[in-house]
Amino acid sequence: MxxxxxxxxxxxxxxxxxxxxxxxxxxxGVLQWFQTDDAFYYFKVAExxxxxxxxxxxxxxxxxGYHPLWLLICIPxxxxxxxxxxxxxxxxxxISVVLSAATTVLLFRMLRRYLEMPIALVVSVFSVLYLPFFxxxxxxxxxxxxxxxxxxxxxxxxxxxxxxxxxxxxxxLTVGILAVFTFLSRLDNIFLVFFAGVWVWLRxxxxxxxxxxxWDAWKWRLKTGFAYYLPVTVVLLAYLGIxxxxxxxxxxxxxxxxxxxxxxxxxxxxxxxxxxxxxxxEYLLPASRGEGPWTLVTRPLHxxxxxxxxxxxxxxxxxxLAITYASVFAVLGAVLLPGWKQxxxxxxxLGLLPFFAATMVHSIYYFWRDAYxxxxxxxxxxxxxxxxxxxxxxxxxxxxxxxxxxxxxxLTIASGAISIFLV
Numbered sequence: 001m002x003x004x005x006x007x008x009x010x011x012x013x014x015x016x017x018x019x020x021x022x023x024x025x026x027x028x029g030v031l032q033w034f035q036t037d038d039a040f041y042y043f044k045v046a047e048x049x050x051x052x053x054x055x056x057x058x059x060x061x062x063x064x065g066y067h068p069l070w071l072l073i074c075i076p077x078x079x080x081x082x083x084x085x086x087x088x089x090x091x092x093x094x095i096s097v098v099l100s101a102a103t104t105v106l107l108f109r110m111l112r113r114y115l116e117m118p119i120a121l122v123v124s125v126f127s128v129l130y131l132p133f134f135x136x137x138x139x140x141x142x143x144x145x146x147x148x149x150x151x152x153x154x155x156x157x158x159x160x161x162x163x164x165x166x167x168x169x170x171x172x173l174t175v176g177i178l179a180v181f182t183f184l185s186r187l188d189n190i191f192l193v194f195f196a197g198v199w200v201w202l203r204x205x206x207x208x209x210x211x212x213x214x215w216d217a218w219k220w221r222l223k224t225g226f227a228y229y230l231p232v233t234v235v236l237l238a239y240l241g242i243x244x245x246x247x248x249x250x251x252x253x254x255x256x257x258x259x260x261x262x263x264x265x266x267x268x269x270x271x272x273x274x275x276x277x278x279x280x281x282e283y284l285l286p287a288s289r290g291e292g293p294w295t296l297v298t299r300p301l302h303x304x305x306x307x308x309x310x311x312x313x314x315x316x317x318x319x320x321l322a323i324t325y326a327s328v329f330a331v332l333g334a335v336l337l338p339g340w341k342q343x344x345x346x347x348x349x350l351g352l353l354p355f356f357a358a359t360m361v362h363s364i365y366y367f368w369r370d371a372y373x374x375x376x377x378x379x380x381x382x383x384x385x386x387x388x389x390x391x392x393x394x395x396x397x398x399x400x401x402x403x404x405x406x407x408x409x410x411l412t413i414a415s416g417a418i419s420i421f422l423v
Contacts (some may be wrong), residue, residue, distance in 0.1 A: 001170040007107065007121060012101045015129060019097025023090040025134040029137045030089050038375075039141030042066055043088065046074035049080050058373045065246045065254030067182040069241070069355040089141075100138045104128045110156040111388070113163075123391035127384060136376055145334035147186035151381055154182045156197050157352055162203045169227040172200060180235045187252070188362060191235070192381055195358040196226045199351050213245070242379050257376075293363040293382040301328060339396035340350070346392045355385050 006119055033039070041057060041138035045066060048056050057063050064375035073095065080087045092148065104124050111120035128148070137144045157175050161167055179193045240250040249256065292298060315398060347353065359382045366374055 002361055008105045011104045011108065011125070015097050015101035015104065019094055022097075023093040027086055030086055030093070030264075033093055033139050034089070034141040035139045035296040036142065036375075037133055042074050042142070043092075046071055047078040047088075049075050050081075051349060052077045061246055063253060064243050064249070065252045065257075067143040067147075067184070067252075068187050069181065070146050073146070075383045092141055094270065096138050096141070099149045100128055100134070101144045103152050105147075106149070106152045106156050107384075110152070110159055110350075111391055113159070114346055115391050116398055118392045119391050119398060123387055123394070127387040129329060130159075133383070137380060142377060143186050144380055147189060148380050148384070150178070150182040150185045151189060151192060151384060154178050154193070154196060155351065155355065158200060159349065160353065161277060163349065167204055167224075169223045172204070172224050173231070175200065176231045179228065180231050181231060183236065184239075186380075187255075188378070189381070191362040191365070192355070192358040193232055195361075196351075197225075197232070197352040198227055199354040201225050230423070293359065293379045295376070295379070296383050297387050301325060321402070336393060336396055339399060342399060344393065345398050346395060350387070350388060352389060352392070355381075356386070359385050 022029065024313070041210065045055060045057050045063065048059060049071075055062055057062065075153055076089075077091045077095070078088045080091065104127075108120055108124035108125060111123060115123075128137070137148050154175070157178055161175060176197070179196060180382070182189050183193050201221070201224060205221060207217055234384050243252075244250045246252070301324060307323050308324065355398055362381060363379075366378075
């Protein structure tokens, strides 16, 4: 078995063993796994549904304030609460780590098609199993683990199908069905689902192997468009209709409450951002709140800028912050410029432009709707985008040195060791 064949089973084994150890620990250790009380909203609703009380948290009022697919998974799990109250929590831990292991494998499989083995390995492990990310995405007991799994699975399939020489509407339909699960795992994934479909549709805009008549061309375009978007549209309309029928409101009440907070001005949860300069300088760039969509980049840059200008006796204002950002990105641009052709090719193969468009529309949506008290786990797609982009940048730099086959094997082994350390 080649070295690459050992990596995927190794990733699954290491992750699953760690999950088993935690799931079988004492009661206190199990409770410490869940990093937010939001998860128990899912758990109590799931338990009440299992007991025949309906979709309710308090046993009296109906609610739809959850992402549906994770709740559906929790319902049979929390039937075991009638046996032991902590048994469902142990099962949730196992489900979460299995999903995380599968996400790591899918991400590695996608990156391995385009990037070098060591880079694909480290980026995959770092994106999912690095402890701060693992705590945020897996240990919350929330839908985030499921959402991350389907985001990567969807993008792995979309990148694969867009590299084929030919495609059939049935193949696109399977991706459309996967997009449905991505949407149901977390509802604001709809932006990523939409832009994934745009990328697929534009990639296969020109029919392959058909006549050049205008009618045949548009028939092909309609087939491919419907194959992807029809399942998503049907499920979206069904979701909205069922909510309106059962709960009297089409959208989850939890998101509506956050939008309502935005009409109140200053509250204990914060205040909405009213102008676009606020969006840029209070939401996107600074990292003081630690909850912005690009905190993975902005936080270290912000910290560096503060320390750098403090050493030079200069007050920290927007001007030195802008200088710091411009300088860092200028250096990165200079480093990557010699590999521009390779960089552009990888960006195209991995669909980073539609991915980025989806993440930007996603974050702007929350600003536009005056929503606040936004939580760090909202930004899973942004973090994944940045990690994939990091892998692309490392690959371009890696190819400067043109390592030998022996050196690449050594780097892969070293990357595996680093990955185990990260976990």
